[in-house]
Amino acid sequence: MSKCMESECNSYVVKCYQCGKCSAGCQISPFMDYLPHQVVRFVQLGDIYVDKILQSKSIWYCAGCQTCFSRCPQQVNLPHLMDLLCERSSKLKKIHPEARKILAFHKSFLNGVNRFGRSFELGLVGEFKLRTFNLFQDLLLAPAMIFKGKICFLPAKIKNLALVKVLFKKS
Numbered sequence: 001m002s003k004c005m006e007s008e009c010n011s012y013v014v015k016c017y018q019c020g021k022c023s024a025g026c027q028i029s030p031f032m033d034y035l036p037h038q039v040v041r042f043v044q045l046g047d048i049y050v051d052k053i054l055q056s057k058s059i060w061y062c063a064g065c066q067t068c069f070s071r072c073p074q075q076v077n078l079p080h081l082m083d084l085l086c087e088r089s090s091k092l093k094k095i096h097p098e099a100r101k102i103l104a105f106h107k108s109f110l111n112g113v114n115r116f117g118r119s120f121e122l123g124l125v126g127e128f129k130l131r132t133f134n135l136f137q138d139l140l141l142a143p144a145m146i147f148k149g150k151i152c153f154l155p156a157k158i159k160n161l162a163l164v165k166v167l168f169k170k171s
């Protein structure tokens with residue numbers, strides 16, 4: 001077991017006996033570089049192997065759908081493990097190049113929630129484009145979305161925004 005992961009997920013990762021049910025049921029696994037059960041195995045094996053996983057696409061591509069968790073005979077909380085690995089990968093700046101857009105999206109979304117207490121699509125799109133320098137992608141879709149009322153120009157704030165800010169500070 002890796003030292004760095006020990007305190008957070010030791011209790012369930014050690015229970016994995018590599019039956020592969022998680023990988024067999026994962027809809028995203030065809031796009032991953034390591035299958036979900038392999039991610040758990042690398043974490044069991046220790047720090048050198050965890051490093052491989054921190055630089056992988058798998059942890060970022062996981063959709064957190066919980067299918068693996070519900071199928072696992074050992075109640076290994078793989079979606080939680082994936083989240084922890086993403087957090088560590090981001091802190092150590094080991095993110096796979098193909099996953100940088102995913103992190104940019106996460107940050108843009110969370111910044112909006114922090115500011116307004118809910119998602120503000122136009123702000124999300126703007127910040128995401130600035131973070132990824134992908135300014136013109138999907139721009140032609142904008143008129144149709146505006147026409148159908150899918151994009152609001154002004155953000156709507158929730159009433160108890162202070163509470164959301166406290167949650168962000170604590171997390």
Ligand code: SF4
Pocket residue numbers: 015016017018019020021022023036037040071072073074075076078
């Ligand atoms: S389903 Fe559970 S026990 Fe089986 S390989 Fe996946 S994590 Fe391990």
Ligand code: SF4
Pocket residue numbers: 022025026027028029036061062063064065066067068069078079082
């Ligand atoms: S939570 Fe992640 S690893 Fe588990 S089945 Fe869903 S996408 Fe796959």
